[in-house]
Amino acid sequence: MDPLTQGVVGAVASQQPANRKNILVATILGFLSGLAPDLDIFIRSDKDPLLVLEFHRQFTHSLVFIPIGGLICATVFYYLFTKRNGFTFRKTYIFSTLGYATHGLLDSCTSYGTQLFWPFTDSRISWNTISIVDPLFTIPLLILILFTVIKNNKIFSRLALSWIVIYCIFGFIQQDRAKDIAKKIALSRGHIATNVLVKPSLANLFVWKIIYSTDNYYYVDAVKIALKSKMYKGSKINKLNVEESFPWLDLNSQQAKDLERFRWFSGDYLAISKKYPNRVIDIRYSILPNEIKGLWGIELDQKANQTSHIKYIFNRERNSDTINILWNMIIK
Structure with a gap:
């Protein structure tokens, strides 16, 4: 807090x-x-x-x-x-x-x-x-x-x-309601959901971020939980596959060890940034709950030596309308 x-x-x-x-x-x-x-x-x-x-x-x-x-x-x-x-x-x-x-x-x-x-x-x-x-x-x-x-x-x-x-x-009551909705969303898409995560969005207990995984993807949506529930459809992203995304990475290198440390920190909710192919993001966090824009992540360097650490990156890209959009999600 x-x-x-x-x-x-x-x-x-x-x-x-x-x-x-x-x-x-x-x-x-x-x-x-x-x-x-x-x-x-x-x-x-x-x-x-x-x-x-x-x-x-x-x-x-x-x-x-x-x-x-x-x-x-x-x-x-x-x-x-x-x-x-x-x-x-x-x-x-x-x-x-x-x-x-x-x-x-x-x-x-x-x-x-x-x-x-x-x-x-x-x-x-x-x-x-x-x-x-x-x-x-x-x-x-x-x-x-x-x-x-x-x-x-x-x-x-x-x-x-x-x-x-x-x-x-x-x-806890709102969380339980969000979990039920998350399972229904997954079933409506024909998915067998695993790693279901629901968490409140910024500064309220009414709009919740929903994340669940299938074999290859993470799905991210949002739902408003009030007298009537309202879903805000999000998107999906490939789960991190180290062998596919970083075929050059030596698993004994410091960067590989750092990647596993970041996996532990993020609870394995990891994906590759759609904008930066060498950046691994923590998909749990974004300003808008139905978006996949990691607020932080790590960046790997193919040219780094065996003992070099990764770079820890904060996503400082901000849209002036983002807070207004979130506010409207809460009150409408």
Whole structure:
């Protein structure tokens, strides 16, 4: 999730055991601790562009690291400001740990993938029930935690906690409806669908991206799920076939290893860019949910040596009408 949402949800958690005397400090501790796990984005390498993908949402986001992460945050905050405000280290630790604990769980609700059970497995947990940015989720929470502090009344914090639960449940309900529709779409085309993935489009829980695979293709569509469902037809793309697309690639080269690392990161939802034949894209992500325009990918170089890494590419092509089209998909 975006940093603001992570901080706000962390603040909601830390407000729950707080009292009127310490509600402000508890809120600050929860907000800052809710941000802390994303400091792993600084684990990166100029030589290895995929290193950041391996470590982002890894150990700092795992369940077993929560007590340690909370301890690190508490130690820093205790000596920075809570000690001089009469807070015990124990209270600082409780509020910091509660804020820290929400981060990995919230990230797991998105589609990006979180190594929630590291070090026991490197599987990326993606419940796909909320967009990575969702103002309808975040703004009410922000208002409620501010009212909690300003009015010094925890009823607003209880309402915020209720909103989190309700919104997450709604996400699971919408996801279940999207899966049913995805299966019906596949059957209507005479397909036996595998690797079915449904995920909310940007900033809402009403328009969902649908991906499923057949033997050779990925099919991408979108559906609006409201009182009446509406399908937005997409397109299909060939699954990545390394032997066909990169016959020159030495499977022992660093580029081949990087390709497998990117496959792990993307859950194997990979295809060749229609515009750039040496670019492998992650088809899960696009601004418009019924399009196949990977927001990021990797680029291989036939002239590279055995030890050269791939290039990590962001798709910066933007159409000014894209957001308007998405907005119309949501409201109409």
